[in-house]
Amino acid sequence: MIASLRGTVVDKGLDHVVIECGGVGYLCQATPRTLADLPRGGEAHVLTTMVVREDSQTLYAFPDAATREVFGVVQSVSGVGARLAMGIMSVLSPGELADAVAAGDVKALQKAPGVGKRLAERMAVDLRGKLDAFAGTAPATGAGTGSGAPDVAADAVGAQVVEALTGLGFSRDAAEAVVGEVAAAEPGADTGTLLRLSLARIGGGAR
CATH class of the missing domain: 1.10.150.20 (5' to 3' exonuclease, C-terminal subdomain)
Structure with a gap:
């Protein structure tokens, strides 16, 4: 079993990262929280778990x-x-x-x-x-609720984040509403930032 990886982040998407170790690239599924701390081209150290099924072997990466x-x-x-x-x-x-x-x-x-x-x-x-x-180790959070969120359907970055959220299991309506609120509050945010902030808002109760 692969318990950890240390290497260079050569690629990453909204739900995965590829870490090259000794010339071999390992594709790991990861949460946006984890991906936010893994800059492309930077050195990464993650703990991993491999889940083996009949038809697949999937590696999951974690920060701790x-x-x-x-x-x-x-x-x-x-x-x-x-x-x-x-x-x-x-x-x-x-x-x-x-x-x-x-x-x-x-x-x-x-x-x-x-x-x-x-x-x-x-x-x-x-x-x-x-x-x-x-228990008792949760960070202090404070998520507000927005209003008058813009339509994000036509925005490339917003649409990509909406797809990522629906892929995680959120309804499209909830995803579009939250992404719209965050996009209005953080104009110009890139895909990773918008996804991370949208997840933080959803986690704070703004559904």
Whole structure:
């Protein structure tokens, strides 16, 4: 198994990064939070987990041991696979997830794409006691709500971010609304910045 990678970031997209180590490029799936700290052409060190299926072998990259561990623990819940776990980690940090589970905060868990009320309730029960080591480590956040967001459908950067959010499981209407709000507040933001800020806003409750 490949536990970590250290090398040069030779390419990255909205949901993946390619890290070259010793002349070999490794494609890893990663959350926008992780990708934001991996500049193209820069040196990177990530922890990894390989998920092997009958028809695929997928490498996932994480910035630290806590995020990697929580990624694995979340998949112990029935109905949560690697892709959904990545969607959850895109919106909730290990501390935020642990706090939500400890408090039985179903609404907070539902902020993650693809997590409905029933699954959120199951997560609150099945994960209780499994994430205690991460409770109280969530960073302070303050996400406001915007208004009068512009139509982002015709904007190339905005449209790309909307597609990334829908790929994570958010509805197109919610994605367009949030991206529009962030684009209005941060004119000229590039794709990575717009995606990161949009995810932060969604995680703060602006859906």
